[in-house]
Amino acid sequence: MAWESIAARKRQALKDSIPAEWVIPADVLPPNDQGDVVSFYRESAFFTSEEREITSTTAAKILENLSSGLWTAEEVTRAVCKAAGAAQQLTNCLSEIFFDKAILRAKELDAYFRETGKTKGPFHGMPISIKDNLNVVGFDTTIGFTSLVDKPAQHNSVIVDILLEAGAVLYCKTNVSTAMMITESVNNTFGRTVNPRNRNLTTGGSSGGEAALIAFGGSRIGIGSDIGGSLRIPAACTGLFALRPSCGRFSNFLARACLEGQESVNGVIGPIAATLDEIVLCSRTIVDRKPWQFDPKCHPIPWREPVEIKRPLRIGVLWNDGVVKPTPPVARALEQTVKRLKEAGHEIVPWKPTDHLEMLGILQQLFLADGGRSVRALLEPTGEPFRAEMKMWESAKELSVYELWQLHCSRNALCKAYLDRWNDAAIDVLLCPATPYSGVENTKFAYSGYTCVFNLLDYPAVSFPCGVVSDKSLDKAYVDYHAMSDLDAQIQKNYSAESVHGMPVNLQLVGRKLEEETLLTVANLILSDIAA
Template sequence: MTWESIAEQKRHALKACIPSKWLIPAAIFPPEDQLDVTTFPKESGFFTDRELEITSTPAQTILSHVSSGSWTAEEVATAFCKAAAAAQQLTNCLSEIFFDRAIAQAKELDSYFQQTGKTKGPFHGLPISIKDNFNLIGYDSTVGFTSLVNDPATYNSTLVDLLLGAGAVLYCKTNVPTAMMIAESVNNVFGRTVNPRNRKLTSGGSSGGESALIAFGASRIGVGTDIGGSLRIPAACTGIFTIRPSFGRFPNFQTRSGLAGQEAVGSVNGPLAQTLDEIVLWAKTVVGQEPWIRDPKCLPIPWRSVETKKSLKIAVLWNDGFCTPTPPVSRALKETVEKLKAAGHETITWAPTEHKGLLDTLARMFVADGGKSVRKLLEPTQEPFRPEMKAYEDATEVGTYEMWQIHLARNTLCKSYIDRWNETGIDAILCPTTPYSSVESGKFAYVGYTGVFNVLDYPAVSFPCGVHTDKDVDVAYANHQPLSDIDGQVQNDYSAEAVHGMAVNLQLVGRKLEEEKVLAMTDVILKAISPTNGSKQ
């Protein structure tokens, strides 16, 4: 079979997994020119009031309802499966569908509860969606390659076993870009995932299927991964929350990778969710399961309670020296800093001293094998390189000595960064997550604001800061002097009209392995932005 026919067959099989009763009738199917489909669940009449109540309820409350017996795990799972079916039809966000399995699992949880009066674990009855690269026995983890179609996993990822053991209901896997190394979720198997808030825009990558599913309202908590921004970028594109943890804090063992064996910069997993409270819930619960007992690379650090200072000292990275944030992101950063000052926090300007070296190092690490990892996954079906992966197609392999020199350069830069942090006495760095609020599909060109913190291995939260793009306010810069060629491209591509109304995310970065602190400081920032909301935002 050709790679094209393999992909077509896989897409047909995926579509067939949607029950006919959950196919959206033509009479209410949103037309192509309806860009925002997040209104569909409430306005279409396709969902019952009960289903809407369930899918719009925060995870903590869902768990409370199920553990009290006022809701069944089955009805909760069914509501989220139906919502995911609609999300798939409108955004192309899924890669694997196992609704029948999920509902059967939920029924077993209900039986267990009825017989024992107890819940199975801290996630009892909570539907959780997972990114395509998490292995689940019996299902593909294609990570966008046709050669991996019809190659079902024979073992579970460590996190999957942990979630199932904690009582979570897994119901779908979500789309990713080829090898999970593109900032938009597009591949030759499933095609492109679009942003449910505006279907002309990208939902980001590589966890873009997750971000689309959550932003649509078909998942409360989903799990993605991040090696260069793959959690934070999708969260920014869709206006939701995530945390990129330091390596070893959450279990990431036995997941599939497009660059298997590449460990110069570690891939980590983390939650994406509609609220910050749900991010904290996931993180605290997963760490509470003592994942280091099962994952040899997970660190034995229990979840710690922290008290935040009344007045934080926050360093502000206005730009990274290479790419100017587009107008709405610059405005959001400025307005957020003004609100932080008004709330009594101290801010200083942070210079991007090491950023060029860090980004150069990251780029060299990713293609150090000369693109062999990707090429070997393309060759069995003669699938071509996607144009977004030209750097991998053209790469030259480096030798062991050269790789060791890259490691030395990385370590020197990391030492310089931590020294500056200590000298200034800052609590966190506030900066853009990306130069964009979101961007039209095919135009995401720069990942520098996230990638530096992967090399440094610092925890970072991407969060909506309450600012939305306004086409009348956020007009393109006049007489802009580009910082670099990529800056020129980003600004030339910018269209205030195209991204009008999109939420803007910022990024808060903390010290290595201090996930509790950076989440707590994010809550402080949210309260400074909107005192009545805080983490409920």
């Protein structure tokens, strides 16, 4: 069957899996030209006040209400599934829907609670959404390829088993970019996921389905992955929090990757959520389940809290990376954040983008080292074409083993030099943009350099919201600007204060390798200081 037919059939099956009573009636469905559909979730009579209360309650409070018996797992699951179904209809954010299975599990958890008076694990009854690349027995894991449709997983990813053992309710999988290697969540199987805050803008990639779902209100905590910014970029596009942990803290075992066997730059699993507290809750809960007992690549490092932080902090600030300057809203947010941190007594240390350009070059070579064979092998069975965003893979030249090893030597030298520079500067954390954008039109997200260098370094990083573009006059395009690169020139040319008005602005906080607890504690302190 041709790829177009496979894709059409899969999309129809996804549409048909939404229960009829949760299909938005035509007379209340937001028109196609309505950008903001979060307002529909907040205001429409399609949702009851009880459903809105459940879906807008933080994960910790939901778990408290479940453990006290105030709410049942079934009513929480039904409310979240209904919101997720609406999010799919309005943003195209899902790739697999198993609401019926989720409700059945919720009923089983409720029965257990009634019979024992106890909850079944720390996530008892908590609906958690997961990215498409995580395997769930009986459901497809297409990562955007039509050749992987109707090939249901025969095993769960380790992280899925951990979540289920902790009592979570899994109810959907979320859309990704083709091969999870594009900075916008679009593929030939499901199409494009759009931003619920403004559907003319991208939700980023590759965990863009997760970001759209959470930003809309159809999930409190999602599990995504990140190999070049795939968690932090969607969080920045939608005003959420995301943690890219160091490799080995959370299990990535038995998750699907397009570049199977590629370990020059490790992909990692991490949480994305509406609040930092929910990121911490999810991280702690997963690590407390001792994933190293099930994943040979996980480090046996228990969750280390509380963390003692000495004030004032010594904060490195990367104003730009020497390749692309942050667009005006992001530059302003960084300036204001640094100003408030100084006022709070913290020490600010300018941080130069030394070796960043070289690291980006090595990263690209490592991703293309197989000459595009991994991607091509998944496209050819159905005759699916390379998308325009994947042209680099179509024309890539395969490296020899020797050439790959030499790249590893160069990578290791750069990692050592970066670590030495960090130690010499004695900084606690590094503050920088998460992306150059506060928002960008669909098809125009063009640069992931601010995130992917930290994948090469394997440093943990948090993407966090710190403001909203609320005054177009403050964020006008640069005048008489001398671009740092051709790409910079194009990005600044495409920038429109009008198009991003009302959108959130995110920054990124980076910590030392395998020190996720310290990073999250510092992030909480910084957020408190800049809000004061």
